[in-house]
Amino acid sequence: MKFVIFTKADKDYEAGVLPTWEAIEKMGPFNEQLHKDGVLLACEGLRPSSKGTRLRLDEGRTTITDGPFTESKELIAGFWIIEAKSREEVVERFAGAPFDKPTTLEIREFFQPEDFAGIVTPEQQARHDKVTLDDLKVAPPM
Amino acid sequence: MSDADLQNRLAAIWRIESPRLIAHLTRVTRDVGRAEDLAADAFVSALAQWPDEGIPRNPGAWLMAIAKRRAIDHLRRDTKLVEKTALLARELSAGGAEPDFTHAIEEIDDDVLRLMFVACHPVLSPEARVALTLKLLGGLTTAGIARAYLTAEPTIAQRIVRAKRTLSDANVPFEVPSGPERLRRVASILEAVYLIFNEGYAATAGDDVLRPELVDDALRLGRMLAALLPSDSEVYGLVALMEIQASRIPARVGPDGEPILLLDQDRATWDQLQIRRGLDALDRAERLGALGSYGLQAAIAACHARANTAEQTDWRRIADLYGELARIVPSPIVELNRGVAVGMADGPAAGLEIIDRLVREPALAAYHLLPSVRGDLLLKLRRYPEARTEFARAYELARNTRDKEFLLKRLDECRGPAVRG
Numbered sequence: 001m002k003f004v005i006f007t008k009a010d011k012d013y014e015a016g017v018l019p020t021w022e023a024i025e026k027m028g029p030f031n032e033q034l035h036k037d038g039v040l041l042a043c044e045g046l047r048p049s050s051k052g053t054r055l056r057l058d059e060g061r062t063t064i065t066d067g068p069f070t071e072s073k074e075l076i077a078g079f080w081i082i083e084a085k086s087r088e089e090v091v092e093r094f095a096g097a098p099f100d101k102p103t104t105l106e107i108r109e110f111f112q113p114e115d116f117a118g119i120v121t122p123e124q125q126a127r128h129d130k131v132t133l134d135d136l137k138v139a140p141p142m
Numbered sequence: 143m144s145d146a147d148l149q150n151r152l153a154a155i156w157r158i159e160s161p162r163l164i165a166h167l168t169r170v171t172r173d174v175g176r177a178e179d180l181a182a183d184a185f186v187s188a189l190a191q192w193p194d195e196g197i198p199r200n201p202g203a204w205l206m207a208i209a210k211r212r213a214i215d216h217l218r219r220d221t222k223l224v225e226k227t228a229l230l231a232r233e234l235s236a237g238g239a240e241p242d243f244t245h246a247i248e249e250i251d252d253d254v255l256r257l258m259f260v261a262c263h264p265v266l267s268p269e270a271r272v273a274l275t276l277k278l279l280g281g282l283t284t285a286g287i288a289r290a291y292l293t294a295e296p297t298i299a300q301r302i303v304r305a306k307r308t309l310s311d312a313n314v315p316f317e318v319p320s321g322p323e324r325l326r327r328v329a330s331i332l333e334a335v336y337l338i339f340n341e342g343y344a345a346t347a348g349d350d351v352l353r354p355e356l357v358d359d360a361l362r363l364g365r366m367l368a369a370l371l372p373s374d375s376e377v378y379g380l381v382a383l384m385e386i387q388a389s390r391i392p393a394r395v396g397p398d399g400e401p402i403l404l405l406d407q408d409r410a411t412w413d414q415l416q417i418r419r420g421l422d423a424l425d426r427a428e429r430l431g432a433l434g435s436y437g438l439q440a441a442i443a444a445c446h447a448r449a450n451t452a453e454q455t456d457w458r459r460i461a462d463l464y465g466e467l468a469r470i471v472p473s474p475i476v477e478l479n480r481g482v483a484v485g486m487a488d489g490p491a492a493g494l495e496i497i498d499r500l501v502r503e504p505a506l507a508a509y510h511l512l513p514s515v516r517g518d519l520l521l522k523l524r525r526y527p528e529a530r531t532e533f534a535r536a537y538e539l540a541r542n543t544r545d546k547e548f549l550l551k552r553l554d555e556c557r558g559p560a561v562r563g
Contacts, residue, residue, distance in 0.1 A: 001358070035365075035369055036251065036366065036369040036370070037158070037362070037366060038361070038362035038363065038364070038365030038366040038368075038369070039362060039365075041415060041416075041419065042415060081415065083358055083361070083362065085154075085157055085355075085358075086150070086153075086154060088150045088151055088153065088154035089154040089157055089158060091151075091154070092151060092154045092155055092158055092201075093158060096199065096200065113391075113392050113395070117397075
């Protein structure tokens with residue numbers, strides 16, 4: 001199962017204050033361990049919302065607004081994408097994340113194909129009716 | 143915290159911490175079975191103490207400290223293990239009066255790598271290697287493995303017990319092998335990991351085409367191994383192969399659970415993050431040396447991953463890669479695949495030339511895909527009666543209903559334009 005863990009922005013971050021060298025140094029071994037345990041798929045930090053743009057799409061009308069998004073209560077500052085067995089596993093892994101100041105993390109699950117089990121598009125149905133040559137399996141092993 | 147919450151948290155902590163714990167305890171006790179018991183005992187202690195005291199800030203270090211103390215007690219009591227006690231005593235005296243429980247991270251990594259070599263030792267059967275690897279390094283429970291393999295729990299439990307006994311009887315050393323031995327031993331690990339992957343990706347048991355949990359377990363083990371053996375081309379080759387194949391999981395099964403074949407898949411649903419990871423791993427494998435059999439298969443999978451539509455597939459390159467693969471691991475199945483690719487790249491006549499050479503191959507005598515592929519090429523060449531014979535033969539050999547249905551449709555196409563009009 002895949003999870004995304006968002007870090008939430010604070011005032012300093014939105015003001016463009018970069019993390020200190022010490023803070024980055026402390027996070028290194030944490031990410032390294034996720035990598036070594038084979039669970040880390042991606043992790044990125046984002047520039048503040050002043051570098052962002054919002055698109056509002058409403059029945060054919062598109063409104064474009066440049067950042068910063070001062071009216072937003074919660075902004076995202078970065079994320080990890082993790083493959084884990086359970087949400088508890090993600091909680092245990094991130095409960096000890098070495099942040100040097102109070103931080104909110106938000107863990108979210110990816111949709112799974114079975115979540116859409118009831119929804120079948122016409123394309124899927126068409127493919128379903130058509131079967132062709134197999135994607136041959138190669139040895140070894142099997 | 144409720145009991146259920148605590149159980150869930152402990153299960154998660156076990157999954158995260160147990161491989162390192164067992165690996166390090168194996169180094170201390172030189173006995174995988176004992177190490178596993180000690181790790182499990184430490185968790186029992188945690189279950190007794192944590193509800194009152196709370197979960198410690200560093201659960202891994204807590205468990206390691208408890209388990210190591212127990213290990214020392216056990217060894218002292220066990221008079222048959224005088225030698226090991228002496229060894230441990232030397233370690234202790236070298237490190238001061240009290241054992242140091244904050245281990246260098248590199249040291250633990252080495253232990254995990256050694257444990258991987260032990261769990262996948264060639265003295266064990268592939269099934270035993272798979273079970274032991276999932277248990278010791280994947281952090282799965284016996285019940286979890288049994289569930290994944292649709293097998294009874296006692297069967298898996300027995301397999302694991304026997305495997306541990308075999309390792310102990312064979313006196314398998316806890317070490318990273320070197321020299322020519324190393325290559326063989328790495329191959330043995332890769333084989334076990336790919337077996338786990340394939341059981342999830344092309345399930346052989348049960349009704350499901352896919353068992354994604356095993357795919358995830360295999361990927362995780364593969365990435366762990368890549369982090370521990372960062373200069374092995376084939377390790378990255380296998381990781382690349384698994385990542386790229388896994389990227390297609392969302393597209394591989396239709397609404398009724400039926401398999402959808404590669405060229406018919408909706409490529410928009412392929413997992414692009416996984417493809418990118420796969421291509422990065424392949425890139426790394428190529429930089430580390432000549433591609434081996436996993437790396438070449440990954441390179442073939444990458445040709446499909448890079449094509450935005452089935453029509454854009456670089457069949458020329460795929461045909462060449464199968465050629466290289468055939469040189470490393472000659473097999474009629476690889477040759478059959480090469481025939482298909484050449485048929486796509488250079489036209490059906492060129493493909494048929496390769497396939498025709500396989501007709502007398504005993505290993506493919508009962509393989510329905512040989513006449514099926516041959517029929518397809520003959521059909522493209524408008525040799526309808528011959529194509530019909532091949533599809534009829536394939537129909538006879540095919541075992542599952544879906545294959546048979548498909549071959550009936552193909553048979554229908556062989557009537558040729560004159561009859562059809």
